[in-house]
Amino acid sequence: MNKPLEKPITQVTKPITQGCSIHLDEVCLEIEGKQVVNKLSLSTTIKRLGVIGRNGSGKSTLSRLLSGLIETSSGHIEVAGINPFKDRKGALREIGLLFQNPEHQIIFPTVIEEIAFGLRQQGQNKKTAEQNALQVLASFGKEHWQNVHTSALSQGQKHLVCLMAVMAMKPNLIILDEPFAGLDIPTKKQLRRYLDKFSGSLIHISHDPEDLNGYEQLLWLEGGEVAALGRYEEVLPRYLNEMDTLGDSDDISDLAS
Amino acid sequence: MISLTSPVETRAHQWPAGLKLGLLCFVTGLLFITDHLIFHSVFLLAIVVLYALPGRAFFKSGWQHLKILWPFVLIVVLWHLWTDELQRGSIIAFRMMSTVALANLVTMTTRLSDMIDVVHFLAKPLYRSGLNGRALELAIALVIRMTPVLVSKGQNLTWAWRARSTRHSGWRIILPFTVLALDDADHVAEALRARGGLINPEK
Amino acid sequence: MEKNIAYTALFAALIAALGLVPQITLAFGVPITAQSLGIMLCGTILGSKRGGLAVLLFLLLIAMGLPLLSGGRGGLGLFVSATSGFLIGWPVAAFVTGLIVEKWRSASITLVASIASIIGGIIVLYAFGIVGMSIVLDKTLPEATALMLVFIPGDIIKAVIAGFLTAAIAKARPASLLSRSAKAA
Numbered sequence: 249m250n251k252p253l254e255k256p257i258t259q260v261t262k263p264i265t266q267g268c269s270i271h272l273d274e275v276c277l278e279i280e281g282k283q284v285v286n287k288l289s290l291s292t293t294i295k296r297l298g299v300i301g302r303n304g305s306g307k308s309t310l311s312r313l314l315s316g317l318i319e320t321s322s323g324h325i326e327v328a329g330i331n332p333f334k335d336r337k338g339a340l341r342e343i344g345l346l347f348q349n350p351e352h353q354i355i356f357p358t359v360i361e362e363i364a365f366g367l368r369q370q371g372q373n374k375k376t377a378e379q380n381a382l383q384v385l386a387s388f389g390k391e392h393w394q395n396v397h398t399s400a401l402s403q404g405q406k407h408l409v410c411l412m413a414v415m416a417m418k419p420n421l422i423i424l425d426e427p428f429a430g431l432d433i434p435t436k437k438q439l440r441r442y443l444d445k446f447s448g449s450l451i452h453i454s455h456d457p458e459d460l461n462g463y464e465q466l467l468w469l470e471g472g473e474v475a476a477l478g479r480y481e482e483v484l485p486r487y488l489n490e491m492d493t494l495g496d497s498d499d500i501s502d503l504a505s
Numbered sequence: 506m507i508s509l510t511s512p513v514e515t516r517a518h519q520w521p522a523g524l525k526l527g528l529l530c531f532v533t534g535l536l537f538i539t540d541h542l543i544f545h546s547v548f549l550l551a552i553v554v555l556y557a558l559p560g561r562a563f564f565k566s567g568w569q570h571l572k573i574l575w576p577f578v579l580i581v582v583l584w585h586l587w588t589d590e591l592q593r594g595s596i597i598a599f600r601m602m603s604t605v606a607l608a609n610l611v612t613m614t615t616r617l618s619d620m621i622d623v624v625h626f627l628a629k630p631l632y633r634s635g636l637n638g639r640a641l642e643l644a645i646a647l648v649i650r651m652t653p654v655l656v657s658k659g660q661n662l663t664w665a666w667r668a669r670s671t672r673h674s675g676w677r678i679i680l681p682f683t684v685l686a687l688d689d690a691d692h693v694a695e696a697l698r699a700r701g702g703l704i705n706p707e708k
Numbered sequence: 709m710e711k712n713i714a715y716t717a718l719f720a721a722l723i724a725a726l727g728l729v730p731q732i733t734l735a736f737g738v739p740i741t742a743q744s745l746g747i748m749l750c751g752t753i754l755g756s757k758r759g760g761l762a763v764l765l766f767l768l769l770i771a772m773g774l775p776l777l778s779g780g781r782g783g784l785g786l787f788v789s790a791t792s793g794f795l796i797g798w799p800v801a802a803f804v805t806g807l808i809v810e811k812w813r814s815a816s817i818t819l820v821a822s823i824a825s826i827i828g829g830i831i832v833l834y835a836f837g838i839v840g841m842s843i844v845l846d847k848t849l850p851e852a853t854a855l856m857l858v859f860i861p862g863d864i865i866k867a868v869i870a871g872f873l874t875a876a877i878a879k880a881r882p883a884s885l886l887s888r889s890a891k892a893a
Contacts, residue, residue: 509774617773647717680880686719694714
């Protein structure tokens with residue numbers, strides 16, 4: 249079970265660049281009797297934020313809360329100046345979400361349809377959406393993908409299509425929920441290059457700190473609470489240390505209460 | 506997956522499922538042959554009493570399941586008010602409520618495992634003509650296992666839609682959903698084969 | 709053999725899931741659930757035998773007391789209620805739908821699947837449903853038909869959607885379209 253951790257750092261020492269602001273104030277989320285997020289409070293404005301933690305620490309849930317897909321049980325959330333759950337139109341404008349498994353994210357049979365979808369939902373008519381989708385494909389050098397069937401793509405290619413579909417909507421913030429899970433090393437490297445092109449803010453959730461190399465700030469979640477929030481160089485060693493220690497334990501045997 | 510068996514223990518929980526089901530068929534048949542308003546009124550009352558006996562929780566839960574009948578009760582009552590045959594209409598309505606309530610009572614007092622045993626018992630004659638008993642057992646277990654898995658995948662797909670749209674997802678989600686189910690079917694088939702397949706040593 | 713069991717069971721689970729994921733409705737203003745669409749797809753994708761069996765399996769589990777009908781309903785009460793005819797007709801509908809898709813190969817799959825869904829999923833199904841309703845509500849067949857007429861337009865739309873979905877599945881997973889593959893193991 250949870251060991252008591254050192255007092256969490258919740259202050260950013262120096263804001264590095266202006267980015268998207270997120271404010272969480274005593275956010276709680278209860279799912280089927282279980283306290284998944286427990287009085288989570290954090291306030292930060294950052295271009296590149298990494299979120300780390302063990303599986304089950306609440307990272308995915310946080311991504312759904314930040315993108316407004318689920319509602320808090322209590323507490324206050326503000327992302328990019330809006331309440332993403334209540335203001336869905338604003339959320340669609342400002343925030344993009346990349347899910348962990350592209351199989352659960354790709355809805356349409358062809359690449360062009362998948363990318364144009366978000367644009368049509370934003371109000372563009374069919375022709376405009378298609379043109380803009382083609383432009384997005386072109387900016388990634390993938391015009392030849394437009395009529396490819398999504399089910400014919402490789403794992404990494406599917407991830408890329410999802411990324412393009414989200415970026416096409418031109419959000420200011422993209423939240424990525426373990427986007428590189430299960431990919432091989434070259435694919436990860438290539439996808440990371442595409443990701444780095446994004447000029448807006450990123451919140452990147454991963455349980456593998458390698459993915460977050462170069463991110464200014466790290467948020468470490470543990471049991472639905474903030475274990476630490478601070479600079480990459482400060483939080484990462486503590487995180488790795490803790491993970492190592494936990495690896496020596498046998499908490500895999502513990503059943504959920 | 507939680508079945509509709511009531512957690513409130515009653516004496517009926519201990520009775521053999523086959524007996525309850527047989528009685529249910531018999532009584533339901535009886536209800537359909539009888540045409541007396543008094544009989545149906547008394548019978549319905551008796552069933553309400555049966556529901557009330559195990560306590561408030563049981564009664565409330567039973568009521569939840571019967572509430573869904575209301576549109577049909579309404580149709581019958583209005584129809585027969587219109588044709589001035591309220592007595593006939595009451596018989597129909599009472600009979601419908603009684604049969605559904607009685608059948609629901611059996612569901613609430615019979616455990617899933619007991620039901621599965623009855624199914625196997627009834628399927629015995631089919632085994633001789635080729636139905637694989639192990640296959641049936643496996644199929645039942647698979648549906649119970651995979652329904653929550655598919656539900657959560659469906660939930661993820663609706664979220665993926667809502668992340669890019671303020672509109673209702675509607676039927677478009679069903680395509681990727683079905684593809685996921687087909688892929689799961691392939692994986693499950695593979696897993697079955699890898700664990701020995703359907704060789705049937707017991708029968 | 710394993711493939712048969714897996715496909716049958718997974719489609720039974722899919723029918724259940726279509727009724728249990730709250731947001732999957734064919735809302736044209738009215739929340740019509742997608743479960744009956746799932747019945748049509750059992751026929752058009754799995755074919756007559758496996759499709760019929762999948763729906764039969766689904767009904768068996770409901771009868772045993774699992775809350776798999778849309779909205780979390782289940783239990784034996786459903787089989788004596790006014791709509792019980794429809795429940796009993798479901799596996800037959802899937803079977804007939806599947807049979808048409810298997811035999812009629814000369815037209816586009818979209819057309820075949822849509823028409824098969826109309827014949828199986830509406831004409832055959834409503835026959836069962838109307839008979840059942842006339843028994844329980846003690847009405848004549850024409851009277852029971854009149855009560856059900858209002859649902860038919862919605863179901864026709866469902867059948868057309870089933871046609872398009874089947875065609876899309878045929879493209880995405882041609883090997884899984886058991887209704888059109890050679891006799892599978």
